[in-house]
Amino acid sequence: MTILEKMPAEASQTCSATVRFSDGVERAFPVRNGQTILAAAKENDVRLVHQCLTGSCGTCVTRVESGEVRMNTARGTSLLPSEAAEGFRLTCTSFCDSDAVMHFDYPSSLLDEPGPERCTAVVGEASWVASNVVRLCLRLPDDAGLEFRSGQYVRVRVPGTEEWRSYSMASTMGDLPELVLLLRVLDAGVMSDYLRSRVKVGDEMELEGPFGLFYLRDSKAQQIMIAGGTGLAPMLGMLEDIRLKSGRKPKVLLSFGCASEDNLFYQDELETRAAWLPGLKVKVAVANPGPGYTGLVGNPVEVIGAADLVDPPSAVAYLCGPPPMIESARRHLEALGLDPENIHAEHFSASAA
Ligand code: FES
Secondary structure, three states: OOEEEEOOOOOOEEEEEEEEEOOOEEEEEEEEOOOOHHHHHHHOOOOOOOOOOOOOOOOOEEEEEEOOEEEOOOOOOOOOHHHHHOOEEEHHHEEEOOOEEEEEOOOHHHHHOOOOEEEEEEEEEEEEEEOOEEEEEEEOOOOOOOOOOOOOEEEEEOOOOOOEEEEEEOOOHHHOOEEEEEEEOOOOOHHHHHHHHOOOOOOEEEEEEEEOOOOOOOOOOOEEEEEEHHHHHHHHHHHHHHHHOOOOOOOEEEEEEEOOHHHOOOHHHHHHHHHHOOOEEEEEEEOOOOOOOOOEEOOOOOOOOHHHOOOHHHOEEEEEEOHHHHHHHHHHHHHOOOOHHHEEEEEOOOOOO
């Protein structure tokens, strides 16, 4: 059913924005000159998912179906060039230059789910699972109200600093009050420095969430997951959701890749997941292996071929990793016949360290 609600026009109105959610609900509202679409939506009581308001998190993304929508990229943008070229825009930094219709890749009912919560978690365990990856287990307080969909992310404050970082959850609601994050450790960065030299069990860590639109879509079609490095984290939660779903399970292809063998992690875990979920096929690729390596060579995108896909036009894909991987995965999957509407992506932000 389509619901179209027209807001009263105002003298200062210059354009009309119509937002369409994936469940068919539509809302229309005026957008004044110089006003962002997100600000105009808020002013007219139209709720849209958002978080940072600065163009850096990508949470407020929409796809423009018609009209001219101009995005201000002066302060940077988390959108990839290919996404902008395909008509994606960030509503917190975009303006209407004409009447416009925009599609949002989530149902309007998502806005009725509990919003982000903030709490203080305690570090229960911090262990290196690869040369550049730390598995961080946080214990949430008993009264924490965090409710999330597998695949979403939380923000955590780096202890002793005012810096916040975003990480996808590798665990599920069923694991609460324990929350598992997989953190990429780089040569420099406040979180990387903390993990390398100061983290200890019992540390308190402020946390807020959930955020993001990267979650499992309801589909019986093949699910294709492509993960680069710690981009594996959200896939683990989504795999668990598929395993626990009643009824026929969809076929799942998980392609996981790292730069080198010592960057690989969770190999035993993935074997266990494949044993638990018979429809799961796992491919692991290493881009720059050392001598003696006998596995797949390359990135997690290029090791996927037509023979791995069941019915490409109906398949649903989830991509998580560095921006170049997301770019190439989109191109590759579309060339293999996937519908661009069925490709969902979450890419690492520049401040992930
Ligand atoms: S709210 Fe974060 S990019 Fe718009």
